[in-house]
Amino acid sequence: MPDEKQPESSSPARELDRRAFFAKIGLGSLGIAAAGTAAFAYQFLSPNVLYEPSPIINVGKPESFAVDSVTLDANSGIYLVRAAEGFFALNAICTHLGCLTTWNQELNIIACPCHGSKFNRNGEKIEGPAPKPLPWLRTWVSDEGNLMVDRSTNIHPLQFLRI
């Protein structure tokens, strides 16, 4: 670095000498190469194709759910709730650190086994470390008459699906 400052301190009029010029060129190209390598590494490490299950789930016929029932689909991590107002789906993954919650019929709550977060049937937080309520998921009825849930799309709470 002192080499670069030398021209300014010794004589302002003095031009960049050959050694300092090539040092700058060299460092500059190394910098560009390093930035390119970082970008390359980031792109390489981010998979473009994921073999993960589809976010859209077919939960079956609406008639198969009793009124005032909460059904956990452990494989897809969602609750299908049939309330008096209609159907809705909740994400069953705890908003704290991603554990799978369970429905407790006796206490009428959703509880997380990992750190003790508790939610009511509408996904609202009752207690525990969870920072947010369980999100409501977009739910609709397919042309075949099946209930469909999109795990990747959150909706505002209390939007019941009436059939």
Added chain:
Amino acid sequence: MPGKTDKLIEQVEHSRVWRSIFRSGTGTSTLHRALAIQQNVFLHLFSNKVRKRMLSVSSTWYLGTLTFGTFLILIVTGVLLMLYYHPSVPQAYADMKDLQFVVSSGLFLRNLHRWSAQAMVFLVFAHMFKVFYRGAYRAPREFNWVIGVMLLLITLLLSYTGYLLPWDQLAYWAITVGSNISSAVPLVGSKIHFLLLGGNQVNANALLRFYVLHCVILPLTALLFVAVHFWRIRKDGGLYVQQSEPKKLAAPDDAVLAKEAK
């Protein structure tokens, strides 16, 4: 009989092959002993001479050495476990069970790996507490303390990445929870989470990534830092001994460096 053995040893030590490998020569003089350390690629990291007091149990409790010992056990047992373990979703759990119930000595090696891992984490902390409470982290050894903190982080990461490999419920949820903690990093949290797992959930990509980190990247990094850590002991004036510490703690001055260069 002992005369004969001694003679044989002497013959071997004076043979051309032996002398080509160990060039320092044989002998018990101070020079020969110093050369034996200095001319060995592994031992030259250490000091040629140390004070007796430095080697007493009370000065270090040998905690650093014991940590390194567990690390060596982990390398040997880990490499052996790799011969039977496939880091793939359908096979990982079954391979772990095979190691326990089917492979000869598999249970012993797996348990040795597991217990050594627990011991290493404990010993690293014990070593750091010992260094901290004796004040051995102070100048001129402050950089070696920083290296030590790096080694602590690498140890914890090794422990964490190894935890996923059995691919059981405990492993799955521990890594789910642990990787979600990384999502809490401001701005780039979800990106880090995605890169760490190679996806959005703990799955085949995550298992493979953790395997590569656990078996290649982290151990190599640890070895590199361990080498620097040991070398810095010599460069920082040997192991810390409380009573003999000079009153003025100074960085090595030019005279010392010149002497070392010779």
